[in-house]
Amino acid sequence: MSNGRTEAEERLPFPVLIADIGGTNARFAIVIDSNAEPKRFEPIKTADYPTLDAAIQQVVLDKTSILPKSAVLAVAGPTDGDEIDLTNCHWIVRPKRLIAELGFSDVMVMNDYEAQALAVVALDAEFLEPIGGGERITHANRVVIGPGTGLGVAGIVHGSNTWIPVAGEGGHVDLGPRTERDYEIFPHLETIGGRVSGEQILCGRGLVNLYKAIAQADGRPVVFSRPEEITAASFDGSDTVAVETVQLFIEYLARVAGDMALVFMARGGIYLTGGITHKILPVIDADRFRAAFDNKEPHRNLLEQTPVFVITHDQAPLEGLSAYARMPARFGVDTSGRWWRED
Structure with a gap:
């Protein structure tokens, strides 16, 4: 070596x-x-x-x-x-x-x-689908977030004419309740060491975890046990618990993305990738996503100026x-x- x-x-x-x-x-x-x-x-x-x-x-x-x-x-x-x-x-x-x-x-x-x-510096604009507004500053820091098998997070920091990738375990930050609905659901979420991390919700098994918690909070039967079943039932509207699961998944993803934007001062943008992101892209409500992403008082103005993109390149x-x-x-x-x- x-x-x-x-x-x-x-x-x-x-x-x-x-x-x-x-x-x-x-x-x-x-x-x-x-x-x-x-x-x-x-x-x-x-x-x-x-x-x-x-x-x-x-x-x-x-x-x-x-x-x-x-x-x-x-x-x-x-x-x-x-x-x-x-x-x-x-x-x-x-x-x-x-x-x-x-x-x-x-x-x-x-x-x-x-x-x-590295890819978020290399990709052309044609492979970046914007969610809402914000203006990308060319040489500002960027963050990539990917809900898939787990929740991957990495930053890329610009300094001295160089892009420096920063890998870490950002997917394991705390994710807590904020709304009245959250407080109904979160007591039913599976925890690790007494806490709910981002990855406990924002990945494949996390989607199932969230679905079960919503069903239990409402006294509804748990019908599905696989992520693809939940997303399919959400897309066709056949299961109201699945519909809410996917919408809350997107909202919680926006909250964590906003947190990462603050951590890295990511005026170069937040970039969403991962298998689940690509799966749910057609049902992402840009207004709802941005409302959750921007809601970071006292720094709302900073978040509103930060662009968010979905990476559409398959490799x-x-x-x-x-x-x-x-x-x-x-x-x-x-x-x-x-x-x-x-x-």
């Missing part, structure tokens, strides 16, 4: 394999040089391949004559050590083995939400990784302990 890359201008050797590896899906592409568009490969299910090494061999190396010299991997999980366990996935990332057996000279690993943060992290591979000096990514080089 290297001691990190202290010189921002140091580059990964082209061609660069980039990969976005989640708990369920993995996506790969090759960046041939600093100008070419990435060559993308068919997305795969991680469960269909025994190891990451096998997936790279079969999905990438066996399908192209381009031989990547280096790799940048974005993974869902901690990125410390020579053997990196992934969250909700049986794969283990072993950079030294990738170098020894697949011919890479360099392997760099980053957190998946760092890649999401946004790859766009972020591609931007980094092309021009790493643009980003202040800490590579200490996360960059391996052949001996």
